[in-house]
Amino acid sequence: xxxxxxxxxxxxxxxxxxxxxxxxxxxxxxxxxxxxxxxxxxxxxxxxxxxxxxxxxxxxxxxxxxxxxxxxxxxxxxxxxxxxxxxxxxxxxxxxxxxxxxxxxxxxxxxxxxxxxxxxxxxxxxxxxxxxxxxxxxxxxxxxxxxxxxxxxxxxxxxxxxxxxxxxxxxxxxxxxxxxxxxxxxxxxxxxxxxxxxxxxxxxxxxxxxxxxxxxxxxxxxxxxxxxxxxxxxxxxxxxxxxxxxxxxxxxxxxxxxxxxxxxxxxxxxxxxxxxxxxxxxxxxx
Amino acid sequence: xxxxxxxxxxxxxxxxxxxxxxxxxxxxxxxxxxxxxxxxxxxxxxxxxxxxxxxxxxxxxxxxxxxxxxxxxxxxxxxxxxxxxxxxxxxxxxxxxxxxxxxxxxxxxxxxxxxxxxxxxxxxxxxxxxxxxxxxxxxxxxxxxxxxxxxxxxxxxxxxxxxxxxxxxxxxxxxxxxxxxxxxxxxxxxxxxxxxxxxxxxxxxxxxxxxxxxxxxxxxxxxxxxxxxxxxxxxxxxxxxxxxxxxxxxxxxxxxxxxxxxxxxxxxxxxxxxxxxxxxxxxxxxxxxxxxxxxxxxxxxxxxxxxxxxxxxxxxxxxxxxxxxxxxxxxxxxxxxxxxxxxxxxxxxxxxxxxxxxxxxxxxxxxxxxxxxxxxxxxxxxxxxxxxxxxxxxxxxxxxxxxxxxxxxxxxxxxxxxxxxxxxxxxxxxxxxxxxxxxxxxxxxxxxxxxxxxxxxxxxxxxxxxxxxxxxxxxxxxxxxxxxxxxxxxxxxxxxxxxxxxxxxxxxxxxxxxxxxxxxxxxxxxxxxxxxxxxxxxxxxxxxxxxxxxxxxxxxxxxxxxxxxxxxxxxxxxxxxxxxxxxxxxxxxxxxxxxxxxxxxxxxxxxxxxxxxxxxxxxxxxxxxxxxxxxxx
Numbered sequence: 057x058x059x060x061x062x063x064x065x066x067x068x069x070x071x072x073x074x075x076x077x078x079x080x081x082x083x084x085x086x087x088x089x090x091x092x093x094x095x096x097x098x099x100x101x102x103x104x105x106x107x108x109x110x111x112x113x114x115x116x117x118x119x120x121x122x123x124x125x126x127x128x129x130x131x132x133x134x135x136x137x138x139x140x141x142x143x144x145x146x147x148x149x150x151x152x153x154x155x156x157x158x159x160x161x162x163x164x165x166x167x168x169x170x171x172x173x174x175x176x177x178x179x180x181x182x183x184x185x186x187x188x189x190x191x192x193x194x195x196x197x198x199x200x201x202x203x204x205x206x207x208x209x210x211x212x213x214x215x216x217x218x219x220x221x222x223x224x225x226x227x228x229x230x231x232x233x234x235x236x237x238x239x240x241x242x243x244x245x246x247x248x249x250x251x252x253x254x255x256x257x258x259x260x261x262x263x264x265x266x267x268x269x270x271x272x273x274x275x276x277x278x279x280x281x282x283x284x285x286x287x288x289x290x291x292x293x294x295x296x297x298x299x300x301x302x303x304x305x306x307x308x309x310x311x312x313x314x315x316x317x318x319x320x321x322x323x324x325x326x327x328x329x330x331x332x333x334x335x336x337x338x339x340x341x342x
Numbered sequence: 343x344x345x346x347x348x349x350x351x352x353x354x355x356x357x358x359x360x361x362x363x364x365x366x367x368x369x370x371x372x373x374x375x376x377x378x379x380x381x382x383x384x385x386x387x388x389x390x391x392x393x394x395x396x397x398x399x400x401x402x403x404x405x406x407x408x409x410x411x412x413x414x415x416x417x418x419x420x421x422x423x424x425x426x427x428x429x430x431x432x433x434x435x436x437x438x439x440x441x442x443x444x445x446x447x448x449x450x451x452x453x454x455x456x457x458x459x460x461x462x463x464x465x466x467x468x469x470x471x472x473x474x475x476x477x478x479x480x481x482x483x484x485x486x487x488x489x490x491x492x493x494x495x496x497x498x499x500x501x502x503x504x505x506x507x508x509x510x511x512x513x514x515x516x517x518x519x520x521x522x523x524x525x526x527x528x529x530x531x532x533x534x535x536x537x538x539x540x541x542x543x544x545x546x547x548x549x550x551x552x553x554x555x556x557x558x559x560x561x562x563x564x565x566x567x568x569x570x571x572x573x574x575x576x577x578x579x580x581x582x583x584x585x586x587x588x589x590x591x592x593x594x595x596x597x598x599x600x601x602x603x604x605x606x607x608x609x610x611x612x613x614x615x616x617x618x619x620x621x622x623x624x625x626x627x628x629x630x631x632x633x634x635x636x637x638x639x640x641x642x643x644x645x646x647x648x649x650x651x652x653x654x655x656x657x658x659x660x661x662x663x664x665x666x667x668x669x670x671x672x673x674x675x676x677x678x679x680x681x682x683x684x685x686x687x688x689x690x691x692x693x694x695x696x697x698x699x700x701x702x703x704x705x706x707x708x709x710x711x712x713x714x715x716x717x718x719x720x721x722x723x724x725x726x727x728x729x730x731x732x733x734x735x736x737x738x739x740x741x742x743x744x745x746x747x748x749x750x751x752x753x754x755x756x757x758x759x760x761x762x763x764x765x766x767x768x769x770x771x772x773x774x775x776x777x778x779x780x781x782x783x784x785x786x787x788x789x790x791x792x793x794x795x796x797x798x799x800x801x802x803x804x805x806x807x808x809x810x811x812x813x814x815x816x817x818x819x820x821x822x823x824x825x826x827x828x829x830x831x832x833x834x835x836x837x838x839x840x841x842x843x844x845x846x847x848x849x850x851x852x853x854x855x856x857x858x859x860x861x862x863x864x865x866x867x868x869x870x871x872x873x874x875x876x877x878x879x880x881x882x883x884x885x886x887x888x889x890x891x892x893x894x895x896x897x898x899x900x901x902x903x904x905x906x907x908x909x910x911x912x913x914x915x916x917x918x919x920x921x922x923x924x925x926x927x928x929x930x931x932x933x934x935x936x937x938x939x940x941x942x943x944x945x946x947x948x949x950x951x952x953x954x955x956x957x958x959x960x961x962x963x964x965x966x967x968x969x970x971x972x973x974x975x
Contacts, residue, residue, distance in 0.1 A: 110907040113922075114820045118905070122898040130890050134883065142781055143883050150771055150891065153811055160815035163750060163922065164912035165937060168819070172940045175811050182804035183797075190788055190796055199785070254912055317945070324801070332797055339793045 058137040058202075065136040065272070066129060073268020074098040076275075080305050087309045102264060108257035113162050118259050120158030125266040127151030132273035138202025141280075142189040148273070149185075152178050155251065155263075162254040170250025174238035176316045180323035181225040187331035191218040192280070194338040205283040212281040217334025219281050223300055224326045228319070229274050231267070232308035235319050275301065343390060343401055346464060346525060349383045349474070352376070354518035361511035370489045370834070373510060377482035380517065384478030391466050398467035398867050400527060404460035411463075415534040416453060419446050422541050426563070435560045441567040445574035449533060452574075456581040461588060465527035468864040469716070473524040473639075473646055476723045479845075480638045481517045483838040487731050488513065488630035490832025494738040495628055497830075502550045509549060513634060516542040520639050524646060529577050529587045536573060536607070539640050540566035546631040547624045558623030565620045569610030576603035593654045601651055602660040602970040605705075606963065608651075609664070612644030612697045615671045615959035619952075621694055625686045629734030632686060637693045638727035642719060645697060648704035649715055653868055656707030663966035665705030667959055669798035671698030674955040676805040681947040683939070685733040685743040688809060689726065692769065695806065696722050696776070702795055703783055709869050710786035716861045718779040721768065721849060725776075728842035729765040732758050735831040735839070745813055746938060750821030755829055759817050761839050768846045770810045771891065778853065778884065805946075812939045819937070822923060850888065854881055 078095040085092025094100075112118060131147035134140065152174070159171035189199060195214045196204045204211060212219055228235045239250040247253075255263055275297040282293035314322075356376035363369045391399070402408055423446040430438045492506045516539060523535035540563065548559035579600050580587050592600050613621035613636075624636045634640070648655070648664060655661035672695050679691035696718065703715035736751070736758050737743040752759040769776055780803065787795040849856060911918040916925035919932050927933040944950065968974075 110905060111910050112907040113910060113912045115903075115907075116818075116820065118902045118907075119895065119898040122902065123895045126890065126894045126898070130886070134886075140883050142784065143887065146777055146781070147887060149807060153771065153807075153814075154895075156811055157815050157818050161818050161820050162912055163819040163821035163935075163937060165914055165935065167912075168937045171815055172812070175808050175815075176940065178811075179804045179808045182807060183800040186784065186800040186803060187796070190784065190800070193785070193788055248913065248915075256910075320945075327800075328797070335796070336793050339788070339791060342791075 058139075061136040061138065062133045065132050065276075069129075069132060069272035070265050070268045073265075073271040074102065076271060076301060077268065080301070083302070083305050084309055087306070098264075102261050105261035105264070106258055110258055111256045112259065113164065113254045116161050117158055117254065118262070120154050120161060121255070121259055121262045121266070124151055124154040124158060125262050125269065127154060128266050128269040128273065132269055132276065135201050135273060135276050135280075138200060138205070140199045141192055141201050141204070142186070142199050144201070145185045145189055148270075149178060149182060151266075151270075155266075159251045159254075164254050166248045166253040167251055169247055170238045170253065173247075173316060174251055176320060177228045177235065177238055180235075180320045181228045183324065184221050184225045184327040184331055187327060187335055188218055188222060188277070191215045191331060191335050191338065194335060194342060201280060204280055206285050208285055210282050210284045210289060214338060215281070215334055217330040219278070221327055221330035221334075222277060222281075223303065224330070225323055226274050226278075226300070227304060227307060228323070230271060230304055232304050234307075234311040234314045235323075236313060237316055237319060240313070343387075343394075343399070343466070345383060345386045345390060346401065346466070349380070349387055350518050350521045350525075352379055352383055352518075353514040353521070356380075357511045357513075357515040357518065360514060361507055364507055366493065366506070369507065369510060373485050373489050376514060377485045380478050381482050384474050387466070387474060388471060391471055396468070396863065398465065400462040400465050402463040404462075408463050412453070412530070415531065416450060419449065419534055419537065422446070422537055425541065426567075430560075433556055433560065435564075438560060438564050438567065441564060441571060445567065445571045448571075448574045448578055449530065452578045452581050453530060456578070457585065458581050459586050461586070463528040463531055464525050465590075466525060467867050468860070469646070469649060469867070470524045472716070472720070472860060472864065473642065474521060476642070476720070477517055477520045477524070477639050480723050480727050480842075481513075481520070481634055483841050484630050484634045484638065484727060484731070485510070485513050485517075487633070487734075487835045487838035488628075490834035491630055491731075491734055491738070492628065493832060494830050498738055498741065499550075502552075505549065509546070509628065509631070512542050512546050513630065516546075516635060516640065520643065523643055527588050527590065529573075529580065529589060529592070532589065533570070533573050533577060536611070536643070537570055539635075539643060540570060540611075543624070543631075543635050543640055546635060547627045549627050549631070552626070555626045558620070558626055561623050562620035565610050565617045569607035569617075572603040572610075573607040576600040576607070579603070589650055593651060596654050596658075598658060598660060598970050601654045601658070602663070602967060605648060605651060605655065605660055605664050606967060608644040608647040609667060609701070609963070610644070611647070612641050612701060613694050614644075614667050614698060614701055615674060615694075616956040616963070618671065618675060618694045619956075622687065622690050625684075625690050629686070629730055629737070632690075633727045633730035633734070636690070637730055638723045641693065641697055642723060645700045645704060645715065645719060648701055649712060649719075649868070652704045652707035652712050652715075654707075655705055659966060659970050661705045661707050663705070663963065663970075665702045665792065665795060666962055668698045668701030668703070668705055669795040669802075670955070670959055670962075671695065672702060673698075673798045673802040673805070674951060674959075676802050676809065677946045678948050678951050678955075679809040680805060681941050681943045681945075682809075683745050683941060685736070685745050685748070685813075686730070688745065688813065689729055689733060692806070692809070693722075693726055695802065696726070696769075699780070699783065699799075699802075702798070703786075706786065706790045706792065706795075708786055708790055709865050709871075710782055710789070712868060713857075713861055713865050714779040714782040714786065716864050717782075717857065718776065720856065720860070721776055721779070721846075724842055724845050724849060725765050725768040728761060728839060728846060729769070731835065731839050731842065732761045732765060735835050736762075739827055739830045745816055748813075748816050749937060750819045750823060751817050753820060753822060754827045757836070758829070758831065758839075761843050762817060763814065764843050764846055766810050766814050768850065770806055816939055821935075821937075822921065824923070853884070853888075 077098040082092045128151045134144035159167040278300045279293040282296045426442040519535045519538035526532035544563040610617045675695035682688045700715045703711035914925040924932040
């Protein structure tokens with residue numbers, strides 16, 4: 057069972073991520089009154105990137121990006137194998153560390169700026185991820201994702217605050233406006249794509265695939281709120297994930313990028329108000 | 343067990359000898375011999391303790407010898423008092439005199455006029471043994487490191503008078519006191535060694551005799567003496583009410599007042615808020631003393647005492663006070679570390695912050711939290727002392743310890759950068775020791791129903807991540823500068839740093855063994871029972887993580903090395919002159935690229951956060967102590 061979860065995640069996560077990215081581009085375009093690229097555009101992009109010449113600014117960038125990819129895959133595998141949630145989230149931040157180091161290793165002004173902002177973003181979202189694991193532990197008595205999904209009642213009933221908090225910080229992880237500080241989709245913006253400025257061809261493709269793994273993992277966390285022991289809950293959870301993803305796209309299109317200070321303050325305060333309060337209540341009624 | 347007096351006397355003798363040897367070469371030989379002897383003696387103690395069954399052993403029952411020792415310590419306390427009084431008068435720091443005289447007279451009066459039950463004076467158990475090994479090995483190697491460091495230090499700082507003999511003498515005197523402290527069962531004995539460590543720390547901080555150093559050393563002194571006062575009152579209270587002055591008697595009686603006062607003393611020693619400023623000021627001292635006293639061992643004396651007291655702290659008002667202060671310090675210190683660009687300051691804040699986590703665990707006083715506390719203590723001692731040594735060596739080579747100057751250090755001082763990298767990774771990255779302890783601590787805070795600590799830990803982890811990551815990313819920037827740097831690190835320094843790096847890696851790899859063989863028995867001795875803190879399941883996860891962290895980058899390195907790639911210059915906004923270091927500015931002239939880290943000074947600076955943090959923590963301590971002593975709870 058565990059092995060199936062891991063294999064499905066490892067094989068399907070990039071596909072799901074790329075498809076979602078395609079949907080996101082399409083939906084965003086429609087929101088802006090444009091036609092938008094084809095649904096499979098992310099796949100064409102990846103294919104093209106892999107055929108490009110291997111350009112690099114230093115010898116370690118590819119290695120660090122690949123490490124980023126593998127660690128995200130491990131973090132997601134831990135989640136989808138039903139293993140310890142806290143460990144999986146610790147792994148997620150370790151993975152991010154490799155991305156930051158990859159960007160810093162270039163010693164280029166724009167990617168260093170992006171790396172600095174990425175660190176601020178990690179600091180902004182990390183309290184929520186740790187509290188989230190604690191919330192699941194309080195609500196279900198276990199850190200194991202496997203135990204969490206086999207409860208009789210969905211976790212969202214007792215921890216709606218945590219779900220709100222997760223949706224808020226997920227904006228950072230999906231690299232959406234208003235929190236897309238460290239990188240942006242457009243090279244003409246003030247940080248010239250930030251983190252990814254010095255990444256080209258296959259290196260950038262590796263980074264994109266890693267992002268797809270991350271996207272799927274984040275939606276997996278959303279799903280964790282809805283899945284319970286009854287099989288009916290699984291399609292419901294998928295619907296909930298799609299709804300969450302749509303909300304993120306909507307928010308992305310409805311807001312402009314904010315300064316790092318707003319990101320940090322916003323995330324920390326929202327974390328305290330949603331996760332903190334919800335957790336406190338769970339602890340008191342336990 | 344006859345080895346114990348030798349173990350304490352050996353470094354003390356070395357201290358006397360080193361004070362007399364002026365010739366650097368001879369001094370080096372003496373230091374090596376003394377450190378090696380100390381390690382052998384500690385191993386001998388370990389051997390005899392293990393062959394005796396590895397149980398808690400009470401030693402040194404009342405006899406003529408302990409009478410002499412009592413008398414010698416009484417004389418020693420008066421000598422220390424006289425020294426403090428003389429130095430305070432010379433530097434016009436009169437309030438310190440009151441603190442010193444007050445507590446010395448209090449303890450002396452108690453010893454002479456309050457009769458106590460005559461029992462044992464010393465105790466060897468797993469925890470004491472662990473602290474002895476840390477002091478002997480980490481301490482011994484730091485002393486060896488100091489041989490090379492002090493040479494380079496005085497080449498680099500010609501403005502200070504070379505008092506290396508005094509410096510080494512104090513290091514070994516401190517180690518003698520540390521052995522005495524952790525092996526003492528009798529509180530009066532422990533108090534004597536406690537005072538010796540305070541005074542040695544004071545003398546070492548003032549090593550350079552600059553105005554700043556003198557002021558900082560007196561700040562450290564008065565804060566530690568304040569804790570000493572708490573210690574002294576606790577002794578008098580125990581002697582007057584229970585007629586016993588053993589640490590185990592304090593724990594088993596569970597008397598709230600002495601437990602709280604001893605915990606207060608421990609908080610000052612471990613530089614918890616509001617007493618953190620002494621440890622920050624202590625960074626003016628040469629690096630070996632920062633590594634030894636202010637990171638690896640002396641500040642651990644405070645958490646050692648708290649771990650000893652933890653069964654009596656569990657679920658009491660004293661425990662609430664200790665765990666709150668610890669958790670609060672963990673968060674506040676890690677936030678302030680973000681705004682520092684002085685490498686040693688960051689290490690100091692991170693030490694305070696990590697000690698805070700250990701203190702919080704000890705304050706909860708459950709088996710799991712104490713397990714986490716002991717494990718954190720082991721990892722922190724080794725990794726942090728290595729980081730201090732590496733920063734010291736970098737400072738001697740670069741002439742500065744500013745983190746900004748370490749941009750691209752990987753290309754300039756590769757060996758030292760790798761050592762720093764191992765240390766930093768060990769301090770916060772998954773799945774090294776600190777993180778496992780954090781995982782266990784988080785779980786047990788939830789189980790103990792303390793949500794405030796959970797919040798402190800969640801936010802504190804995030805801030806901890808930031809200050810380490812930005813330092814690490816500074817080191818790995820592949821930036822070619824034209825300034826030549828020569829590695830001035832001596833062989834003695836590398837010997838010590840390599841041993842520390844090896845030990846850190848071994849601790850990570852052999853972590854389940856450390857947990858089962860070292861930490862579990864200690865918890866069992868303290869609580870009488872210990873269940874498995876980490877299940878097999880978690881251990882498997884840990885192994886997966888460890889394997890991936892250690893092998894993925896290596897594997898990727900091997901894989902990507904073979905791939906062909908074309909190197910291109912980086913994008914700089916202005917035209918890249920071609921060497922990734924200069925770009926053409928708007929006047930058409932080449933401009934040097936300078937990349938700075940984020941420090942968020944307005945948000946997380948000491949100026950903004952220190953005062954509120956001190957007020958909050960001081961308020962909590964005062965209110966809680968008043969409540970406990972007044973008998974309200």
